[in-house]
Amino acid sequence: MTPQYTDVLIIGAGFSGLGMAIQLRKAKLTSFLVIEKGAEIGGTWWENRYPGCACDIPSHLYSFSFDLNSGWSRMYPRQAEILAYLKSCAARHGVLPHIRLNTALTEAVWDEAHLHWRTRTSSGETITARVIVSGMGALHVPHLPEIPGLERFEGPAFHSSSWDYSVSLTGKRIAVIGTGASAIQFVPQIVPKAAHLTLFQRTPAWILPRLDFEFSQRARRRFLYRPSSKWLFRTYIFWTLDLRAGIFLGSKLMARKAQEIALRHLHRHVNDPQLREALTPNYAIGCKRILISSDFYPALTQPNVELVTEQITEIREHSVVTADGAEHPADVLIFGTGFKITELARGVHIAGRGGVTLEETWRERMGAYLGITVSGFPNLFFLLGPNTGLGHNSVVLMIEAQVRYILKCLKLMRRRKKRAVDVRAESFSRFRSELASRLRSTVWQSGGCRSWYQDSRTGENIAIWPGTVVSYLRATRRVKSGDFEWL
Ligand code: NAP
DSSP: OOOEEEEEEEOOHHHHHHHHHHHHHHOOOOEEEEEOOSSSSTTTTHHHOTTBBBOOTTTSSSOOSSSTTTTTBBSBHHHHHHHHHHHHHHHHTTTTGGEOSSSSEEEEEETTTEEEEEEEETTSSSSEEEEEEOOSSOOOBOOOOOOOOGGGOOSSSGGGGOOTTOOTTTTTTTEOOOSSSTTTHHHHHHHEEESEEEOOOOOOEEEOOOOOOOHHHHHHHHHOOOHHHHHHHHHHHHHHHTTTTTHHHHHHHHHHHHHHHHHOOOOOOOOHHHHHHHOOOOTTTSSSOOOOSSHHHHHHHHHTTEESSOOOOEEEETTEETTTTOOOOOEEEEEOBBBBBBTTTTEEEEOOGGGGGGHTTSSOOOOOOOTTBOOOOEEEEESOOOOOOOOOEEEEEEEEHHHHHHHHHHHHHHHHTTTTTEOOOHHHHHHHHHHHHHHHHHHHHSSSSTTTTOOTOOOOOOOOSSSSSHHHHHHHHOOOGGEEEEE
């Protein structure tokens, strides 16, 4: 295969990769290639197709600021509608010809002599790129718990992110493991089909009501013909959500109010005191992702549903066994057990300056300057990298801020007639200490929980931005050229 050259190689065609590609094209920087491991574009919104899959951020904010959609059908968009929106954006902005599907990055090695990356893909081709932008996202490596006997299970078993629609759930005894953001969406959908559903919960979540509704034709027409109304609505949602950051950042009043709303929601739907107790979290709200659902609690009160809080100790051919010795029969096993976030660049060999690998650099702690770039890895940029996820607002806002920042770096390189840029080790460590001091007063440090937000060894939050979106927009508004080495 002939080696190829592209100026910018983008990894992934989800919200991040597409956002980057569209803005490159708008800036008339057309030497770029997007490689996508999946068979279609859409990233997480193509991979996750479980029943009830939807977003818990309102549609008018969970979209690109440069391509607002008047036609959203409801307040909280469902997976198919988000995927259709992403596909239409990609087509409208002319980036489809730049995308190569079924192609994963397997290796990227920095060539110090020529100041570019030599990469290899899953199809064996080599691509040389001056710049790599990773839009790989954090939530795509399924976490399957290591439970003794799992391989002995004789029925169908699958993870929420690879839902097996060929398996009929009608009249089956279903065992669901996990009660996170995905499970609370699919459980209410499958309860009516199941003969019996056993839900294994390790930690209860704080759940707020989901105030979802359909937009009337009139409202959609208003959004279409009066674009300012769309902007006003988006701005209103933005501020309402961004103010919620206080829950995470140490506001006792906001946290107390949010807990009250969640407890009222639980009490309204669950009368059984034992079930209520099992569903009441014993850690501070916001420490784990706050979930929103109005049909999860009602689903748990159905006669064919049983909530099990005992630890799972073993899986047998046709059952799940818990620590109290009880054996729960199951025909189908569904994992709603989340993703391995600490493995952001899992399976990809990335070697920067001096041959040092990203894996080695991140062995002690995963981190990146502004969540975007890592010292020793010139021209490698991350979208939604470490500590830039959000628990309270739309991540699309973070992606767009990062895309703008990367474009500024590219333009500065061109203006300075440089080929590469590497964040200085001192700037990187200064950012790390600022981040650590910001994190000190947050709920993730003191909330008394464990979640994928935290490094499994140190307990430190490595996933979420410890601030408002406004503060991140401020931090990324300008490229401080002194923080970088220009090569
Ligand atoms: P998750 O929120 O990490 O939940 C995983 C669940 O599996 C938790 O309840 C966890 O319990 C449980 N679990 C893990 N290992 C277990 C074990 N060995 N035994 C028993 N239970 C176990 O995963 P997810 O639901 O797939 O969601 C992941 C992320 O995707 C979310 O946090 C969110 O960022 C994103 N998401 C977003 C939306 C949206 O609307 N925007 C929708 C779905 C997902 P513990 O709590 O005890 O660890």
